[in-house]
Amino acid sequence: MRKIRTPYLLLLPGxxxxxxxxxxxxxxxxxxxxxxxxxxxxxxxxxxTLRFTNYFDAFIENREQFTRSFVYALLATLLALAIxxxxxxxxxxxxxxxxxxxxxxxxxxFFTSFLLRTIAWKQILGEEGxxxxxxxxxxxISDSTTLTSTSFAVVMGMTYNFxxxxxxxxFASIDRIDPKTLEASGDLYAxxxxxxRKVTLPLSMPGVVxxxxxxxxxxxGDYVNAAILGSPNTKMLGNVIESRYFRVxxxxxxxxxxxxxxxxxxxxVTLYIRKVGTEELV
Amino acid sequence: xxxxxxxxxxxxxxxxxxKSYGDFTAVDDLSLxxxxxxxxALLGPSGCGKTTTLRMIAGLEEPTAGSIYLGETxxxxxxxxxxxxxxVFQNYALFPHLTIFENIAFGLRRxxxxxxxxxxxxxxxxxxxPHLAQRKPTQLSGGQQQRIALAxxxxxxxxxxLLDEPLGALDLKLRRQMQIELKWxxxxxxxxxxxxxxxxxxxxTMADTIAVMNEGQIEQMGSPADLYDNPETAYVANFxxxxxxxKGTISGNDGDSQIVDLFGQKIxxxxxxxxxxxxxxxxxxxPEKFRISLLExxxxxxxxxxxxxxxxxxxxxxxxxxxxxxxxxxxxxFEQNDDGVAPFKKGDAVNISWEPAFTFGLRGDEDATAGSxxxxxxxxEE
Numbered sequence: 001m002r003k004i005r006t007p008y009l010l011l012l013p014g015x016x017x018x019x020x021x022x023x024x025x026x027x028x029x030x031x032x033x034x035x036x037x038x039x040x041x042x043x044x045x046x047x048x049t050l051r052f053t054n055y056f057d058a059f060i061e062n063r064e065q066f067t068r069s070f071v072y073a074l075l076a077t078l079l080a081l082a083i084x085x086x087x088x089x090x091x092x093x094x095x096x097x098x099x100x101x102x103x104x105x106x107x108x109x110f111f112t113s114f115l116l117r118t119i120a121w122k123q124i125l126g127e128e129g130x131x132x133x134x135x136x137x138x139x140x141i142s143d144s145t146t147l148t149s150t151s152f153a154v155v156m157g158m159t160y161n162f163x164x165x166x167x168x169x170x171f172a173s174i175d176r177i178d179p180k181t182l183e184a185s186g187d188l189y190a191x192x193x194x195x196x197r198k199v200t201l202p203l204s205m206p207g208v209v210x211x212x213x214x215x216x217x218x219x220x221g222d223y224v225n226a227a228i229l230g231s232p233n234t235k236m237l238g239n240v241i242e243s244r245y246f247r248v249x250x251x252x253x254x255x256x257x258x259x260x261x262x263x264x265x266x267x268x269v270t271l272y273i274r275k276v277g278t279e280e281l282v
Numbered sequence: 283x284x285x286x287x288x289x290x291x292x293x294x295x296x297x298x299x300x301k302s303y304g305d306f307t308a309v310d311d312l313s314l315x316x317x318x319x320x321x322x323a324l325l326g327p328s329g330c331g332k333t334t335t336l337r338m339i340a341g342l343e344e345p346t347a348g349s350i351y352l353g354e355t356x357x358x359x360x361x362x363x364x365x366x367x368x369x370v371f372q373n374y375a376l377f378p379h380l381t382i383f384e385n386i387a388f389g390l391r392r393x394x395x396x397x398x399x400x401x402x403x404x405x406x407x408x409x410x411x412p413h414l415a416q417r418k419p420t421q422l423s424g425g426q427q428q429r430i431a432l433a434x435x436x437x438x439x440x441x442x443x444l445l446d447e448p449l450g451a452l453d454l455k456l457r458r459q460m461q462i463e464l465k466w467x468x469x470x471x472x473x474x475x476x477x478x479x480x481x482x483x484x485x486x487t488m489a490d491t492i493a494v495m496n497e498g499q500i501e502q503m504g505s506p507a508d509l510y511d512n513p514e515t516a517y518v519a520n521f522x523x524x525x526x527x528x529k530g531t532i533s534g535n536d537g538d539s540q541i542v543d544l545f546g547q548k549i550x551x552x553x554x555x556x557x558x559x560x561x562x563x564x565x566x567x568x569p570e571k572f573r574i575s576l577l578e579x580x581x582x583x584x585x586x587x588x589x590x591x592x593x594x595x596x597x598x599x600x601x602x603x604x605x606x607x608x609x610x611x612x613x614x615x616f617e618q619n620d621d622g623v624a625p626f627k628k629g630d631a632v633n634i635s636w637e638p639a640f641t642f643g644l645r646g647d648e649d650a651t652a653g654s655x656x657x658x659x660x661x662x663e664e
Contacts, residue, residue: 191363
């Protein structure tokens with residue numbers, strides 16, 4: 001009997017944590033999402049009326065930010081993938097004794113706060129930074145163009161902030177590839193490009209899937225980058241939820257939006273894993 | 283160039299091939315011809331340059347100097363994927379994400395061959411694993427993976443098949459079985475096989491021709507019987523099997539033979555088997571060529587007297603004796619146990635005799651222990 005109970009006892013702390021800090025808040029969120037304002041009540045006083053049209057209203061009102069969240073997250077994910085793949089490949093196969101140093105450098109940004117790094121980007125892309133004058137000197141942007149408060153800055157910020165989440169799983173996946181299989185591919189009449197398409201990429205797919213998920217999911221819900229680097233025109237859903245909760249004190253709408261975002265991400269991720277997911281992941 | 287090189291056929295010729303890594307010369311001015319259709323073994327201990335040579339032939343390493351020809355085509359700088367050469371890698375390097383069928387079909391598909399299915403099925407039958415076509419490599423045993431690696435290479439019908447220690451990861455029994463199978467498959471498909479190994483028994487079992495490599499150069503090349511019966515250097519004498527090397531002086535001639543003085547006892551050595559450059563020599567005799575007899579028994583041929591049996595090891599099929607000679611050297615003797623028992627015991631005073639034709643002569647300035655201190659079977663990959 002004792003043997004059978006042991007695994008459950010070991011799982012208990014985890015379950016307790018998840019229950020308290022995930023299940024209960026989710027239930028609470030679900031309850032809040034269908035409430036309505038108490039007639040004549042104070043700000044922030046709501047009662048349960050099971051008004052499911054809250055969802056519909058919230059969605060219609062914030063369609064634009066919804067779309068923007070997913071477009072920005074997608075762009076940031078693709079950019080991060082384009083930057084991280086060569087980086088992870090180089091660290092795995094070409095870095096020799098510097099492998100560990102480079103890996104530490106990849107996670108080094110985590111030693112400073114997320115907020116601070118994003119504010120630093122504001123400086124970098126600002127008028128006083130070196131980027132804007134340089135681009136102007138080479139005539140890539142006109143003198144009147146600025147980079148801060150643009151969707152460009154928001155996407156760049158997200159790309160930068162989530163880059164390690166893309167790089168690390170990619171590295172783990174590529175590092176596991178036996179270099180001999182790449183030699184074998186060349187030996188079997190595949191040139192460099194074909195070897196990448198037929199051997200390297202398929203073998204690194206678990207890393208691609210993990211990396212894109214780890215980037216896309218937090219990016220879709222992010223509001224820090226849009227708040228610091230963007231403008232009212234670049235607001236994402238996260239910003240709307242934040243202001244509904246803390247400024248407008250419209251809990252039901254905020255809860256409904258949170259739920260909608262969560263479900264939308266869940267559906268997208270499920271479709272994505274179905275489409276490209278490898279056996280190892282499921 | 284591309285088309286021409288991929289169609290190249292004929293003998294493989296290495297001319298003055300050299301590969302250096304900084305100060306270290308892995309392959310040193312190596313020239314060698316491997317005839318089309320032969321089973322050729324490059325044999326040597328770890329670090330002798332055999333794997334580097336193989337990788338240069340495959341195109342995975344670029345030679346520092348020298349050329350590689352296949353027939354009349356110079357393939358020295360040809361990319362690996364443009365060479366009509368396939369490799370069976372040491373740890374097989376099968377593609378883990380592809381089925382066995384797709385692993386084998388890989389090379390055919392890259393070259394846009396038709397009837398892929400037929401060719402793959404044929405080669406799967408050849409290696410006797412047709413039922414595994416839809417499995418993944420990780421679901422196969424080591425021996426099965428080895429055969430699939432072989433099938434993946436030979437299905438392309440390359441001008442040259444390179445085998446890099448292909449049996450190193452298998453256990454002894456499976457290795458013996460695969461040695462025989464590989465030899466049979468080579469005869470069956472009629473391709474040129476170049477086999478790199480540190481296992482002298484493996485090389486001798488399979489190859490038509492063996493090149494013994496040492497420090498980036500070829501020490502001696504020939505058929506297994508040539509190398510074993512008439513080694514030209516102490517390194518070969520010790521690396522292939524075991525040898526008794528006795529220091530001596532060439533004291534005269536007797537027709538086709540030399541008379542060699544071994545610590546005061548005269549023996550005869552065929553001139554054709556003497557590789558000495560001056561009067562100083564080592565007389566070499568393989569342990570199983572010796573015969574032991576008690577002092578009073580009359581014997582023919584070369585005789586060394588005054589031996590005393592120091593040690594007797596009975597190992598069933600034969601008995602190994604250590605015989606101490608008057609000059610202090612211990613000679614090793616293998617006697618067949620024809621009568622079922624070891625006829626001599628420790629302390630017996632004996633003579634040692636052998637057919638003069640079995641003697642070989644080495645240069646007297648050689649290191650008699652060269653090649654014996656490397657224990658080939660425990661060495662790792664290079």
